[in-house]
Amino acid sequence: MNQSVMKALKLLDYFTEETPELTLREITLKSNLPKATAYRLLSSLEKGGFLVKSKESEYDSRYRLGIKLMELGYRVADQIELRRIAKPLMEALAKDINEVIHLAVVNDDKATYIEKVDSNRALRLYTKIGKTVPLYIGSGPKLLFAFTQSDKKMSILRDLSLSMDDCTQIDLEDLKLELEMIRMQGYSISKGEQDHDTTGISYPIYNHKNEVIAALAVSGLSSHFEGHNLSVIKEAAARTAHQISISIGYRQY
Incomplete structure (x- = not known):
């Protein structure tokens, strides 16, 4: 440092x-x-x-x-509490569907994985606790991006447009449409964006203020995310994300 x-x-x-x-x-x-x-x-x-x-x-x-230290302290405390509550529910979900489960939160203009539960399969994804990735790569980061406050979202998109070069494989207009679709459908799905031949699907976790504070992501080989098995994974993941949300104070009115 x-x-x-x-x-x-x-x-x-x-x-x-x-x-x-x-x-x-x-x-x-x-x-x-x-x-x-x-x-x-x-x-x-x-x-x-x-x-x-x-x-x-x-x-x-x-x-x-200064007050900034208090804000950071509250943020850390919230993440510790979120991990404590989410971990056993993530473990139950991993046991149920036998896929890798992640928990991701927004960290400034990126997404950070704060918890992970592996599957029993031979597949090992390269994500680890503490890994930070851009908000436009992967189902979890994109879900967080989609539910980011409008002014911050536009600021990140503006900075992204300024930093892009000819090698950047991102179409900003397509990304904006995808983020809007994620908000409308309530979940995010990505294929091969972080790991080759893998699919990720993520659902939002809400706090007591009805704000999205984390993404629950399920990841595995793309061949597992097809047909009836995809429906089973989506239903189980959505249910677990809702259970975590309820456990940290979310109430659906």
Whole structure:
């Protein structure tokens, strides 16, 4: 990790229950950093919302932890609780249909897999807990993309259009239509987008505010996702996603 980032994060450790506020001078003494370096790092943390600064005197400033840390803390706590509740239901689903089950959430402008249950089949997908992928690749990420708030969705699409080159195999108009279709039908399906000869199908997980906060994804060989077996997988996956949603407070009105 970048040394400046490490030094900045280390400064946050000096804020404790006993010392919730610190002056620039106190932080400089604790960190043994030059005053100019400490001030530069603190200013970056303040700009990011991790610290709040108030004037101590003409020559010093006072800092306290910012609201951004609380937001991140709540986000981590929510994900831990979601994993705890979802894991046994994911295990039951994997046992029922014998396919790989993933749980994915939005992470800034990407999707991150926060839980996984393998099948008993020889197939091993390359996804792992902590893997982050673009929101336009795979059934889980696309489902999350489809249910992202409109302004954020348009911002991501705009950035994507600016970053595309001749090698990018994405048609933005087709992607927009696909995202709209996902919202209408309530699930997402993809074929061969992350792993060759595999199919993924994903359903939304809702919180108590009726917001989509995660995607429950079922993945396996495409030959398993056909005919009657596809209907069985879709029904079981939809049921499990609904059970997880209910367990974390979702109520369908």
